[in-house]
Each structure stands twice: as structure tokens, then as C-alpha cells.
Amino acid sequence: xxxxxxxxxxxxxxxxxxxxxxxxxxxxxxxxxxxxxxxxxxxxxxxxxxxxxxxxxxxxxxxxxxxxxxxxxxxxxxxxxxxxxxxxxxxxxxxxxxxxxxxxxxxxxxxxxxxxxxxxxxxxxxxxxxxxxxxxxxxxxxxxxxxxxxxxxxxxxxxxxxxxxxxxxxxxxxxxxxxxxxxxxxxxxxxxxxxxxxxxxxxxxxxxxxxxxxxxxxxxxxxxxxxxxxxxxxxxxxxxxxxxxxxxxxxxxxxxxxxxxx
Amino acid sequence: xxxxxxxxxxxxxxxxxxxxxxxxxxxxxxxxxxxxxxxxxxxxxxxxxxxxxxxxxxxxxxxxxxxxxxxxxxxxxxxxxxxxxxxxxxxxxxxxxxxxxxxxxxxxxxxxxxxxxxxxxxxxxxxxxxxxxxxxxxxxxxxxxxxxxxxxxxxxxxxxxxxxxxxxxxxxxxxxxxxxxxxxxxxxxxxxxxxxxxxxxxxxxxxxxxxxxxxxxxxxxxxxxxxxxxxxxxxxxxxxxxxxxxxxxxxxxxxxxxxxxxxxxxxxxxxxxxxxxxxxxxxxxxxxxxxxxxxxxxxxxxxxxxxxxxxxxxxxxxxxxxxxxxxxxxxxxxxxxxxxxxxxxxxxxxxxxxxxxxxxxxxxxxxxxxxxxxxxxxxxxxxxxxxxxxxxxxxxxxxxxxxxxxxxx
Numbered sequence: 001x002x003x004x005x006x007x008x009x010x011x012x013x014x015x016x017x018x019x020x021x022x023x024x025x026x027x028x029x030x031x032x033x034x035x036x037x038x039x040x041x042x043x044x045x046x047x048x049x050x051x052x053x054x055x056x057x058x059x060x061x062x063x064x065x066x067x068x069x070x071x072x073x074x075x076x077x078x079x080x081x082x083x084x085x086x087x088x089x090x091x092x093x094x095x096x097x098x099x100x101x102x103x104x105x106x107x108x109x110x111x112x113x114x115x116x117x118x119x120x121x122x123x124x125x126x127x128x129x130x131x132x133x134x135x136x137x138x139x140x141x142x143x144x145x146x147x148x149x150x151x152x153x154x155x156x157x158x159x160x161x162x163x164x165x166x167x168x169x170x171x172x173x174x175x176x177x178x179x180x181x182x183x184x185x186x187x188x189x190x191x192x193x194x195x196x197x198x199x200x201x202x203x204x205x206x207x208x209x210x211x212x213x214x215x216x217x218x219x220x221x222x223x224x225x226x227x228x229x230x231x232x233x234x235x236x237x238x239x240x241x242x243x244x245x246x247x248x249x250x251x252x253x254x255x256x257x258x259x260x261x262x
Numbered sequence: 263x264x265x266x267x268x269x270x271x272x273x274x275x276x277x278x279x280x281x282x283x284x285x286x287x288x289x290x291x292x293x294x295x296x297x298x299x300x301x302x303x304x305x306x307x308x309x310x311x312x313x314x315x316x317x318x319x320x321x322x323x324x325x326x327x328x329x330x331x332x333x334x335x336x337x338x339x340x341x342x343x344x345x346x347x348x349x350x351x352x353x354x355x356x357x358x359x360x361x362x363x364x365x366x367x368x369x370x371x372x373x374x375x376x377x378x379x380x381x382x383x384x385x386x387x388x389x390x391x392x393x394x395x396x397x398x399x400x401x402x403x404x405x406x407x408x409x410x411x412x413x414x415x416x417x418x419x420x421x422x423x424x425x426x427x428x429x430x431x432x433x434x435x436x437x438x439x440x441x442x443x444x445x446x447x448x449x450x451x452x453x454x455x456x457x458x459x460x461x462x463x464x465x466x467x468x469x470x471x472x473x474x475x476x477x478x479x480x481x482x483x484x485x486x487x488x489x490x491x492x493x494x495x496x497x498x499x500x501x502x503x504x505x506x507x508x509x510x511x512x513x514x515x516x517x518x519x520x521x522x523x524x525x526x527x528x529x530x531x532x533x534x535x536x537x538x539x540x541x542x543x544x545x546x547x548x549x550x551x552x553x554x555x556x557x558x559x560x561x562x563x564x565x566x567x568x569x570x571x572x573x574x575x576x577x578x579x580x581x582x583x584x585x586x587x588x589x590x591x592x593x594x595x596x597x598x599x600x601x602x603x604x605x606x607x608x609x610x611x612x613x614x615x616x617x618x619x620x621x622x623x624x625x626x627x628x629x630x631x632x633x634x635x636x637x638x639x640x641x642x643x644x645x646x647x648x649x650x651x652x653x654x655x656x657x658x659x660x661x662x663x664x665x666x667x668x669x670x671x
Contacts, residue, residue, distance in 0.1 A: 012331040014595060014625050023623030026363060026602025057362050057604050083490045086607070087633040091620050105605055105618065105633070109490075109504065112511045116605065136493025139641035147326075162319035162670060166266065171327055178324075178331045 008095040009174040029055040036111050040080040048072045059114045066102070066119040070128040073104060073117060077133050082106035082115060085134035088141070090148045092174045098123055100150055104130070126151040147172035179206045284312055291320045295398045295656040298666030302643065304655065311655065314647035316640050321670040329630035333596025334360050334434060337630075342428035344632060344668040347390050348383035350419075351610040352668075353432040358514060359606035359617035360434045363599045364571050368515075371560035372436035377515045378449070378553045379422070379431050381546045385456060386415045387611030387663075388543045392464055395536065395660040399477045407463045414452050421445055434597075435572035436565035446554050453547040460543055468536070478533035482646055482658035485530060492645070493638035496613025497542065498662060501535035503528035508609040516556070522549050532661040571597040596625030605633075612636055612663055634668035 031053050032038050037060045041053055044062065048071055051063040064072050076082040087105040094100070104117040121127055129152045130137045141152045142161040149170040152158055160167060168183045169176055185203035193201060211219055216230050224236045285306045290296035299320035305313035325344065329337050341356045342349040354376060361368065368376070393408035416426045421442055423431040431437065468474045484494070489502040499506055507524040509517040525541035527534030566572055573592050574585035601623040607616035613635025620629040639662040646662075647655055 011628075012626050014598075016595060021598075023598075024600040026365075026600045026604070026621075028602075056602060057606075059605060061603070084493055086493060086495075086614060086616065087605070087618060087631060089618075089631045091629040103618070105616075109506050109511075114605065114607070116603075134493065135488070135491040135645070136638050136641065138644075139637060143637075160319075162322040164319070171324055176327075178327060 006095070007175065010177050011174055012178075026056055031055055031060060034060070036113055037115070040076070040113075040115070043079050044072060044075055047075055059116055061116045061118060063118045063120075066121040066125070066127055069102070069104070069117070069119050070130055070133070073106070073130050073133055076106055076115065076117070081108045081110055082113075083109055085130065085136050085140070086114070088130075088137060088144065090144050090150055092148060092172065093120075094123055095174055100148060102127060102144070102150070121150070126153045128153050129155040131156060146170070149173070283307060289655065291317075295659060297394070297659060297664055299670070300640065300659070300664070300666060302647075302655070302659075304647070304652070306652065309652045311647050311650050311652070314644050314655075316643045318640055318666070318669050321666045323671065325671045326630055326632060329627055331626060333625045334599070334627065335592070335596065337627075338432075338434065339428070339430045341632075342430055344634065344671065345387075345610060345612060345615070345636070345665045346427055346667045347665055348387040348611045349427060350379045350383045350429045350431045351387075351608070351615060353430055354380055355606065355608040355610060355615045356617050357432045357434045358608060359604050359619050360599065361566075362606050363602060363604045363619055363621055364568070364597070366435055366566050366568055366571065368436050368566050369561065369563040371440070371557070371562060372564050372566075373515050374553055374557050374560055375437045375441060375564075376432055377517070377520075378550060378557075379419075379429075379437075380515070381549050381553070382415055382418060382449075383429075384546050384611045385543055385550075386412055386419070388539050388546070389415065389456075391539055391611075391660075391663045392468075392536075395657075395663075396468065396474075398656050398660040399474065401468065401471070401474060404464055404467050407459065407467075411452075411456055411459055414455065418445070418449060418452060421448070433565065435568065436563075438564070440562065440564060441557070446557065449550060450554055453550050456543065457547050460540060465540060469540075475533060477653075477657055478531065478536060478661075479529075480531050480533075481650065481654045482532045482535075482661050483530045484642070484646060488642075488645070492642040494613070494642060495635050495638070496609065496611070497535055497538050498613060498635075498639055498642075500524065501527045501538050502530045508607050508614060512607065514606075514608060516553070519556075520549050520552050532657055535661050571599070598623055598625050607633070610635065612665065612668070613639070615668075632668070632671055634671065636662075636664040636666070636669045637671075639664050640669050 031041050034055055037055060041062065044050065048064055048068045051065065053060065053062045084107040085104060086107050088103060091101040099120040099122050102119050102121060106115050106117065127150060129141055131141065138156065139161065141155055142158060144150055145152055145158055146160045146162055147170055159165065163171065169181055185206055186198065188204055189198055189201050214233055216226055216232055217228060223238060223241050225239050226232055226236050287304050287306060289302035289304055291299045291301040296302065301317040301320065303315040303317060304311050325340055328340055338353060338356060341352040344352040389408045389412040393405040393412065396404035419429055419431070420426050422445065423429050423439065484498065484502050486502045486504050489499050489504065503526060505524050505526045510524050522545045525538050525545065527538040565575060569588050573579065573589040578585040579589045599621045601621055603618070603620045605616055605618045607614050614633065615635060616633040618631040618633065619627050622628040642662065646658055650658065
């Protein structure tokens with residue numbers, strides 16, 4: 001029987017997992033263990049509904065409703081001193097529960113604190129843009145839209161950023177294969193030569209490690225070299241290997257390079 | 263967005279003919295001053311920029327996607343290709359994120375070596391900045407001198423790890439190699455040389471150079487508010503008068519034990535940033551000299567002892583059965599960090615380089631996000647360039663010091 005490969009998550013899986021393997025978790029601390037975080041969480045929780053909050057590896061992680069993202073980040077910026085949005089992006093959990101997890105990584109320069117605001121959003125829903133608060137979200141939100149297809153409301157210029165404008169599919173989704181999909185393999189052929197050339201050129205090789213055993217135009221086997229483009233489907237003759245004498249230098253003899261420099 | 267059909271195919275280029283007086287030009291993606299693959303669409307009124315649109319993605323290789331399909335150790339050499347001017351900084355930022363995730367303490371000697379490598383890389387990157395920035399602005403000779411010193415620094419890296427650009431000189435849990443004989447002496451000599459050249463060559467050529475000052479002063483003025491709002495970090499942030507250096511504020515490795523200053527420029531312009539880079543290089547050589555003294559006091563252990571995550575040293579693998587089994591499992595299956603998430607910020611030569619890793623307890627990261635400083639500095643261009651003149655565009659791009667390996671990832 002063919003091995004079952006789930007279609008909703010094509011990420012590489014461990015080929016073997018011990019039956020008794022228990023996944024440990026990174027330890028978390030309660031927010032009350034840190035004075036500054038506790039104070040900031042108080043301010044936040046009085047105005048926005050907090051789903052969960054804890055400290056992990058020195059940074060606070062606050063989960064909120066996705067409708068509150070602008071409000072929560074506004075409070076953090078104006079009342080808690082988080083002046084910089086270092087990073088924001090999403091994590092694809094569509095295969096598990098049909099949602100994306102969007103995170104905003106904020107930095108408070110005065111108190112040297114970092115907080116991560118996290119919200120879950122269902123596929124097909126749009127998130128409110130935080131560009132009016134932080135201009136750095138301009139590029140980040142575009143990247144999130146490009147990579148996951150999450151639409152951002154009220155973004156000044158929501159357009160693909162890393163992929164071409166006419167690209168189909170969103171590469172960081174778990175459903176998107178690592179080597180690219182059908183569209184990706186024809187993209188350049190179609191664009192440069194036109195669809196009519198598909199039969200002549202064939203799909204693009206998107207596996208950089210692929211080696212065609214009988215391709216004598218790009219590869220040659222050491223010890224079995226043949227003329228360029230020769231047909232070797234019937235086997236190829238062995239050629240004796242000749243070593244250049246200039247290669248026989250004893251690099252371990254001394255550290256000449258260092259000595260020469262001195 | 264365009265609607266392509268058979269008669270009007272899709273064009274990457276915008277419409278070049280316009281009704282008003284402005285002209286649209288493409289700056290790049292093959293322009294030598296664009297520092298790689300930056301395509302900047304500029305709308306010009308005469309020579310003044312009315313609108314700027316940085317178009318990126320020409321070097322997009324999907325490194326974050328690759329990270330999801332590689333084990334943690336497999337991915338490390340790929341991080342070299344982010345900021346290829348100072349690749350050890352990327353290796354380190356990634357290794358630090360994974361180490362924090364699994365809660366690993368690195369041996370002291372590894373810390374000393376790592377900090378040394380990071381500072382060498384900072385010098386390499388800053389020398390590259392001085393060289394290319396001066397070249398962009400028109401001072402060709404500085405390029406030649408700075409590359410000479412950079413070459414010596416790359417020799418040092420080559421002596422340590424065997425590679426000049428793609429170092430992979432840091433491993434998760436430590437460093438792979440001890441310092442070779444005579445390396446510290448060579449490093450000391452290089453520090454002296456860089457210090458000497460900084461003062462007597464680059465500074466002498468540029469600091470009071472009339473043309474250099476005319477081209478840089480009051481060009482690319484970035485207010486502190488904008489710098490924060492655009493997520494600028496590193497020299498771009500400190501060039502706007504905000505003294506925030508992650509090495510000092512959120513110290514990692516040995517930076518809390520070292521004595522160094524954080525230079526700040528409050529002129530907010532390209533000239534201030536240039537002087538900041540020069541001052542930072544002096545600080546880096548100061549740090550390196552302190553580290554040379556610290557190296558002698560350390561124990562010879564290079565990799566952390568954590569059999570669940572890190573392979574044993576080579577001698578043990580070759581002699582002890584259990585170490586070999588552990589190594590086999592770690593190579594074939596990969597390490598499995600605990601479930602959780604981490605964001606580890608580091609101060610790379612360009613700014614805040616951080617890796618966000620979401621682990622689900624699998625040998626493959628569920629999500630890895632690379633927070634690259636240059637990405638945000640490129641985003642800033644769309645505002646910073648407006649109102650400037652075309653020759654200043656080159657200065658400003660040079661001054662932001664963006665590297666496209668990490669912009670496009």
C-alpha cells in the first residue's frame with residue numbers, strides 16, 4: 001500500500017518517533033513573577049479581553065481576540081511604552097484547527113522588555129492593520145499577506161512583496177510543497193516563452209539536488225567521462241583517473257599561511 | 263494589479279509615459295549602487311524624488327520555508343546565506359535562538375570564541391560598509407584600502423573555520439573548533455592594523471573631506487520618532503540619537519563582562535551614521551583585545567554537554583558506543599527541542615537580527631521567522647527618499663547598509 005501523506009500539511013515529518021516519546025514543553029512562568037510585565041498586563045486587561053498570558057524565555061506572551069489587535073497594541077504603545085514593533089507574522093495552524101496564529105513582537109526600549117501579542121484568526125477573515133501605530137508593519141503585513149494570504153484591513157498598499165504580483169498560492173502555507181506546486185513549475189516557461197512552448201521546454205526543475213543519471217550535458221561521472229551530450233543509455237566506458245601532480249601539496253606540514261603573514 | 267491577456271501581456275515595469283511632468287525610472291535591480299537586487303521605482307520631478315517604491319524579492323529563496331523542512335542542525339549552514347557579509351552573526355543568532363529554546367548553557371571557551379567571531383564579523387561588515395559606501399559616493403581609493411584590511415580579516419576567519427564568506431563557524435551548543443596556533447597573535451596584529459588604518463587612512467581620507475561632507479551631511483535625515491516607528495535598529499537607530507544596543511541592553515554571551523561603549527550620533531544624517539560606524543569599529547577592536555586576554559583562562563571544553571540535543575565530541579564518538587548511538591540518532595532524526603516558542607534578538611552588524619522559532623516538539627521547526635534588520639531598513643526607503651535628489655538616493659541606500667540576502671531571505 002502507498003504510504004498515506006496528509007494533503008493539508010506537507011511539511012517534512014520525522015521518519016521515526018519512539019512510541020514512548022513524550023514531548024516536553026518549554027517552562028513558563030506566571031506573569032506576576034515579573035513586576036513590570038504584571039503592571040503592563042493589568043493596564044491591558046482592564047481594556048481588552050485577555051485569553052491567556054504567561055512569560056516564556058524572558059518575554060511575555062499575551063493572547064487576545066483578533067478583533068482587539070489594534071486596540072491592544074495601541075494600549076501597549078501609548079500606555080506601556082512599547083515604542084517599536086520588531087516583527088510580526090503568522091503561523092499556519094489550518095491543518096489543526098483552521099486558524100492562523102498572528103504574532104506581534106513589541107519592544108520597550110526604556111524598560112528593555114519584549115512582549116509578544118498573539119491572536120488566532122480563522123481562514124478567510126481579515127485582520128486590522130497596525131500601520132497607523134507602527135510604520136514597520138507596512139512591509140511586515142505585506143509579507144504576511146504574501147506568504148499566508150491573510151488579508152489586512154486598511155493597509156495603505158497591500159500587495160505581494162517577495163513573490164511576483166501574478167503568483168498563485170502562498171508559499172508559507174503548510175499545504176504548499178517545498179519544491180513549489182504545478183503553477184510554480186510552469187511560471188517562468190509561460191512567462192518567458194509562452195504557453196505554447198510548454199511541450200518543447202518541459203516543466204522547470206525545482207529540485208536543486210536532482211541529478212539525471214543519463215544527462216551528459218550538465219553532469220559527468222568521475223572516471224566515466226564521455227563527450228558532451230553523448231547518449232549513455234547503453235552504458236559508458238571507463239576512463240582511467242589521472243591526478244594532477246600540483247595537487248600533491250602537504251597542507252599539514254606547517255602553518256605556512258600564518259607564518260607568511262607575520 | 264494588471265489584467266494580463268494575450269494582447270497585453272503582464273509587464274513587471276510600470277507605465278513610463280505619464281501625463282504630468284514627473285518621470286518614472288527604475289533604479290536597479292542590477293544597479294551597482296543598489297547593493298544587490300534592489301529595484302527602486304522612483305518618480306522624479308526633475309531630479310527630485312516625488313515617490314519611491316522599493317521592490318524587493320529578486321533574491322527570495324524561501325529560507326523560512328526551507329527551515330520548516332530541515333532539522334535544526336541541517337538549517338545552520340543555510341543561515342550563512344542571509345547576511346552574507348557577516349555570516350557568523352546569522353549562524354550565531356540562529357544558534358542562540360535554538361539554545362534558548364532547549365535551555366542550553368554554552369561552555370565558557372565557546373563563549374569567548376563566539377564573541378570574538380561576532381566582533382570580527384562586525385569589523386568585516388563595517389569595513390565593507392565603509393568601502394562600498396565610499397565607492398558609491400565616489401571615493402574609490404577608500405574602497406581599495408578598506409578591502410585590503412577586510413581581506414586580512416577574512417584570512418583570520420579562513421584560518422579559524424576554513425571559509426571566507428559562508429562561515430558556519432558556530433554550532434548549536436558551542437563552536438566546532440578551538441582556535442589554531444598563532445591565531446590570537448594574528449588577531450591582535452589585525453586589530454592594531456585596523457585601528458591604525460581607521461585613524462590614518464579612512465578617517466584621514468574621509469572625515470574632513472569636503473566632497474564627502476557635502477555628499478553626506480544633512481542627507482537622509484531620519485528623526486528618532488521615524489526610526490522607532492519604522493523598526494530601525496543598529497546603526498540606523500543609534501544614528502538617530504537613540505542609544506539602544508542589544509549587546510548592552512539585553513546582553514548575551516560575554517558582552518556583560520566586557521568594557522565597551524555604545525557610540526551614538528545625534529545629527530540623524532548619513533554623515534553621523536558614517537562616524538558612528540567608524541566609532542563602532544574602534545569599540546570592536548577594543549572588545550577583541552579584551553577577549554584575547556579572557557581566552558587563556560578558559561577550560562578547553564567547546565561544546566555543551568547535553569546528550570539529548572548535542573552530539574558528543576569526536577573522540578568520544580569514535581571510542582564510545584553510547585556516544586556513537588546518540589550521534590547517529592541526532593544526525594538521522596535530528597534534535598527535538600521542547601514545545602514552545604522563542605524570539606532571540608541579537609545585535610548583528612546591521613541591526614537587530616532575531617530568530618522567532620515555534621517548536622511543536624518535532625525535529626523540524628513548525629515555524630521559523632527571521633527578523634532581518636535590512637528588511638525594515640528597506641521599508642524605510644519609501645519615506646526617507648521622498649524629497650531628496652537622485653544622487654542622494656545612492657548615498658542613502660549606502661548609508662542604510664542593506665544586504666539583500668536578508669531582505670529577501
